[in-house]
Amino acid sequence: MHITLHTDYALRVLIYLGANEHRLATIQEISGRFEVSRSHLMKIVNQLIRNGYVEGLRGKGGGLRLARPAARIGIGQVVRDMESDLALVECFAGESRCLLTGSCRLRAVLGNALDAFLGSLDRQTLADLLSPQQHEILRVPVDAIGNRRAMRPTTAVAGGGENRPENTVDRDPV
Amino acid sequence: MHITLHTDYALRVLIYLGANEHRLATIQEISGRFEVSRSHLMKIVNQLIRNGYVEGLRGKGGGLRLARPAARIGIGQVVRDMESDLALVECFAGESRCLLTGSCRLRAVLGNALDAFLGSLDRQTLADLLSPQQHEILRVPVDAIGNRRAMRPTTAVAGGGENRPENTVDRDPV
DNA sequence: CGAGAAGATTCATCTTTTTTGCCTCTTACC
DNA sequence: GGTAAGAGGCAAAAAAGATGAATCTTCTCG
Numbered sequence: 407m408h409i410t411l412h413t414d415y416a417l418r419v420l421i422y423l424g425a426n427e428h429r430l431a432t433i434q435e436i437s438g439r440f441e442v443s444r445s446h447l448m449k450i451v452n453q454l455i456r457n458g459y460v461e462g463l464r465g466k467g468g469g470l471r472l473a474r475p476a477a478r479i480g481i482g483q484v485v486r487d488m489e490s491d492l493a494l495v496e497c498f499a500g501e502s503r504c505l506l507t508g509s510c511r512l513r514a515v516l517g518n519a520l521d522a523f524l525g526s527l528d529r530q531t532l533a534d535l536l537s538p539q540q541h542e543i544l545r546v547p548v549d550a551i552g553n554r555r556a557m558r559p560t561t562a563v564a565g566g567g568e569n570r571p572e573n574t575v576d577r578d579p580v
Numbered sequence: 581m582h583i584t585l586h587t588d589y590a591l592r593v594l595i596y597l598g599a600n601e602h603r604l605a606t607i608q609e610i611s612g613r614f615e616v617s618r619s620h621l622m623k624i625v626n627q628l629i630r631n632g633y634v635e636g637l638r639g640k641g642g643g644l645r646l647a648r649p650a651a652r653i654g655i656g657q658v659v660r661d662m663e664s665d666l667a668l669v670e671c672f673a674g675e676s677r678c679l680l681t682g683s684c685r686l687r688a689v690l691g692n693a694l695d696a697f698l699g700s701l702d703r704q705t706l707a708d709l710l711s712p713q714q715h716e717i718l719r720v721p722v723d724a725i726g727n728r729r730a731m732r733p734t735t736a737v738a739g740g741g742e743n744r745p746e747n748t749v750d751r752d753p754v
Numbered sequence: 755c756g757a758g759a760a761g762a763t764t765c766a767t768c769t770t771t772t773t774t775g776c777c778t779c780t781t782a783c784c
Numbered sequence: 785g786g787t788a789a790g791a792g793g794c795a796a797a798a799a800a801g802a803t804g805a806a807t808c809t810t811c812t813c814g
Contacts, residue, residue: 414669
């Protein structure tokens, strides 16, 4: 029983972005950090974006950031979204050639177990995964990267002082 | 996230044997019933035997039967024994090249979820999987098979009765 | 004791899924 | 317009899983 690397990386990307909430991170940067090919990571990030966990800003100075605060990103849901095939056994799918199908309790029993699994994850958010040490390991100071759009809100937050750009969306998410 | 067919078949074999507790079933018979090759099923059964769930009697008239009553066979343990690799993500294993290793809470979180999964299964026994319908579908009357050693415990279980033959066979014992 | 019926083992192959990377396109800032 | 970013399609490579053939061992029966 495995979770795909796909999901695994997705979670790590979220952790990375969570540890660097104060700035934008590019895929290039993350793939370098995790030693995965850029293109590969791209697909994973893509899925994260499509599912609304991450925001991607194109163009020069662009990058990635969490689409909402880490505390509002549930791990269970991430796994559900990223793990394409949660059918534990064949008979979970519609079609089955097992002669027990229909009378078999196995499906229900495994289904309950799966619910327990995901339920357990549902009680955790990305914020719970972010320990102080992680911040230390992963967080890269803005200076080391250079200032980016993230830090100069083009559309600008009214108050100005806040450096957590949670609501600085500067374009229409199509 | 999948359970291997290996484990799936193992559970089905147990169900089959549970539905036919009153007699011995051969691998040949089961493999025919499930439309799997004999050799393949053999390996699975073998593992079940080594793990003490099933008893295999060799020689003419031999076959398989549950090593203990269905109610004493826990599904969680079966899955644990059959599923070779329960490491959900890479960092479950000793070696890991993830730069988060050590500080990452992901492992613990997934570990808890896995425990919840198996724990759910631990609350079920093989007996719970055996619905009356299954008995009907799977149970093959002794007549249809021919009498076997099963009912004359020459080798095994001198104590005899144990829990099994509520279903008295038409054959003379010993 | 010998034959045949069962399970036990080994080995090789095939299939499917997963993982990976390349190449090209689109978008958007500067 | 140039360049830096993400988006997407294609396909190769690798790993894991599933399957089957052939052979060996053990055991009961006659």
